[in-house]
Amino acid sequence: MKIWGMIWREIAFRKLNFGLALFSVSAAVACLVGTLTLLQADERRTDRLLAEKEAEVAKAGAGLEDAIRRITKGLGFNVIILPEDQNLNEMHLEGSLSKQMPEEYVHRLAKSKIVTVNHLLPTVMKKLTWPETGLSVVLYGIRGEVPLQHRDPKKPLLDTVPEGTMNIGHHVSQKLGLRQGDETVLLDQKFSVGKVHGERGNIDDGTVWINLAKAQELLGMQNLIHAIQALECHCAGDRISQIRAEIAGILPGTQVVERGPPALARAEARDRARQSAEDALARAVASRRELRGQREAFAAVLAPLICVGAAVWIGFLMLGNVRERRAEIGILRAIGFRSSQILLLFLGKAVLFGIVGTVLGFVAGALAGASLGEMPVGLAWLQDPEAPVHFGLALSLAVALSVFAGWIPALSAARQDPALVLQEV
């Protein structure tokens, strides 16, 4: 028999004392581990939930962007800025414009802080008879969109047409038998056919798109344009009057015409729906984070309280045990036990209930935390690669706490004067 044999037998003899100490260690560990598991479970659940929602919103958003692109592309630009004296009938009836304004206007607009429109596209747009073929077409000169300087660059709605290339509408291609890659001549200039657009059933079918600079040159309109096309942004309210007011302030002597509002309104509604979904998601994230923060703060206060409470409780239990065993300590000293052996007799017990208490508390806490946190079956915490680290931490903490709490009582036992008890009758 060694000291540990005595420790075991004493534990078996005074089960209640050991049981109570064990309980307090287990309870403390269970509380801490349970709280941690709960927080962890909550975090996982939140992350999963948010990731799901984010994916949903992102998917919806992507679909929406796409829809808007398709709508607006089909629609074309829905705001046209024209010289004030341009007769709108000419445009509506013939698809042609005759009044001009400086190309510099588009740059002025781009440098302004305008918010109601974007995707600025300077154009010339002239109905003419293609001399080489005798076909009536609308000649459309475009260049790359002019980026608004105060905004992030956007993907252009319409790509520019490279020099020496022409894009043609369905009707033009049919009438002239032109296909992609064919060579042709317009106003004494050679072009190769780039894109051939499918049938759209509108004026586009009879349109020829070429590079703006080239169009200006062919029409003798250097640095002049007929119109600035734009896309009104998806803002709420009475858009066109806002746009007009804003543009009037920047480009006096112009008029603003709007095209195709119903499609845009639809896009706008969807856009708003997405925005509110995103807002709701952000709010959900914020409130969950806040809740978590509160729980963490609570745990940060609770943990030391539990530790101190357990330590005090264990200290008293150990003190009671020492007092109960005064005679035993006295006779052991008389028999020749060294005070280090007496110390071990008590601290060994503390180490034991520290270890056993941790194991019980860890399992109980993880189970409780997992069930409260609605973790999936199979105890996700066990699969956590950090679980052994947590267990090791809890174990060393609980053993340290038990030894610390038992230290003073054990020391008082080791220092007890054996003569005092042995004199008592």
Add this chain to the structure above:
Amino acid sequence: MSAVLELNQIAKAHDSGNGRRVQALDGISLSVGAGEFVAVRGPSGSGKTTLLLIAGGLLAPDEGAVSIGGRDLGSMTAESRARFRAGNVGFVFQQFHLIPYLSVLHNVMTPAVAANIGDAPDRAEKLIARFGLGSRAHHPTARLSTGERQRTALARALLNRPRLLLADEPTGNLDADNAERVMAGLSDFAKNGGAVLLVTHDNNATDRADRVLLLKDGKQAGAPAG
């Protein structure tokens, strides 16, 4: 005959709590040789227990010197005194002081935890048998009769083959038959070369002693006989 226990001019006063000091022992000298059985007798409060605890190194005297086997206890640290006791001194008390959570066998074996002796289990079994406790070896001590308890305590005191056996009123709680068995145990120990110091207030208990020292109010009242 070489002296195992040597007490030289021992004086000890206890604090009686109210600032006064009680002179428990005053100028006691005593020598117990190997194979000798010495009894100290005196009325209650005469300082017998104090003397025994000083002899065992559990209480330090105010004055005087204690040596066991020629080694001065006063010059040792408390820890080395404990070590020394484990190998040299056995105690028997009136209250038995058995360890409640250990069986008879394990109680008898506790001195082996303090000082390693090779044949502890064998020796414990033999001592248990010798004191008629064979059938009780694995019983918890709470279920023993008082006589059995004191015999267990005596077996425990003898486990480490001490040179000196210190017994404080070992028969005080026992019936005549058990008292006789314990006294026989003590005198056997002396006959086998051990030194026994027995303190008691019981006149009958001193029959087997080679010498008797009379103590009164901490002073030697009569020269040791024999």
